[in-house]
Amino acid sequence: MLQLYIGNKNYSSWSMRPWVLLRQAGIPFEEVLARFDSFDADSHFKAMIAGISPTGKVPVLVDGDLAIWDTLAIAEYLAETYPEKNLWPQDKTARARARSVCAEMHSGFTALRGACPMNIEAHLPDIGALIWRDKPAVRADVQRLVDMWSGLLEQHGGPMLFGDFSIADAFYAPVCMRLHSYGLPVPEHIQAYVQRVRALPGVKAWIDGALAEQDFRDFEEPYRLGR
Numbered sequence: 418m419l420q421l422y423i424g425n426k427n428y429s430s431w432s433m434r435p436w437v438l439l440r441q442a443g444i445p446f447e448e449v450l451a452r453f454d455s456f457d458a459d460s461h462f463k464a465m466i467a468g469i470s471p472t473g474k475v476p477v478l479v480d481g482d483l484a485i486w487d488t489l490a491i492a493e494y495l496a497e498t499y500p501e502k503n504l505w506p507q508d509k510t511a512r513a514r515a516r517s518v519c520a521e522m523h524s525g526f527t528a529l530r531g532a533c534p535m536n537i538e539a540h541l542p543d544i545g546a547l548i549w550r551d552k553p554a555v556r557a558d559v560q561r562l563v564d565m566w567s568g569l570l571e572q573h574g575g576p577m578l579f580g581d582f583s584i585a586d587a588f589y590a591p592v593c594m595r596l597h598s599y600g601l602p603v604p605e606h607i608q609a610y611v612q613r614v615r616a617l618p619g620v621k622a623w624i625d626g627a628l629a630e631q632d633f634r635d636f637e638e639p640y641r642l643g644r
């Protein structure tokens with residue numbers, strides 16, 4: 418059976434993407450949790466993934482002797498291994514766009530990711546309001562999301578970015594968590610997409626797991642030290 422090494426569900430946005438993809442697609446897998454204690458070389462986290470993850474990071478998908486690291490590579494491997502699941506859109510043009518938006522997520526939105534780390538359990542609208550007021554780069558990232566999602570939802574008719582659920586929605590699921598936790602202002606139709614993503618069974622299962630975790634780490638909590 419496939420194994421997916423992940424970090425804490427409350428914090429690990431990269432782990433969330435392939436986990437949600439697998440769950441939402443109904444692909445059986447075993448979850449292996451490498452708890453975040455710290456990212457120091459002598460941490461339990463690094464010891465647990467030593468020999469599995471060449472980058473020392475999660476997620477890693479293990480299929481027999483093969484370990485695949487990095488979310489984009491994992492998504493491509495799953496799409497190739499389970500073509501019947503249509504993890505990418507079937508239309509070639511839509512597929513190219515879906516790959517573009519996933520690559521954009523993978524290498525971009527650094528201001529939003531830096532200022533608003535994923536913290537599913539947290540309710541941080543006051544912090545979000547200050548970030549919104551003081552950080553134009555975050556506002557620019559959110560505007561880009563609004564433009565991208567508006568265009569895709571209009572073009573494909575929803576409910577997901579490319580009509581049916583695809584890798585693109587899994588890639589943007591952690592962003593939906595951030596918009597929600599920090600209460601960043603977005604138009605109503607974007608808020609509705611965020612809620613639809615949160616309600617997907619695979620996403621809801623991840624959120625429930627994150628809430629049950631209660632395993633807080635100061636280094637992941639810039640706004641709530643002492644949890």
Ligand SMILES: N[C@@H](CCC(=O)N[C@@H](CS)C(=O)NCC(=O)O)C(=O)O
Nearest residue numbers: 429430431432456474475476487488
């Ligand atoms: N580009 C990688 C990023 C993975 C990543 O940064 N994972 C974080 C957890 S969300 C991690 O393992 N960090 C450990 C460290 O930085 O040492 C991917 O797409 O999978």
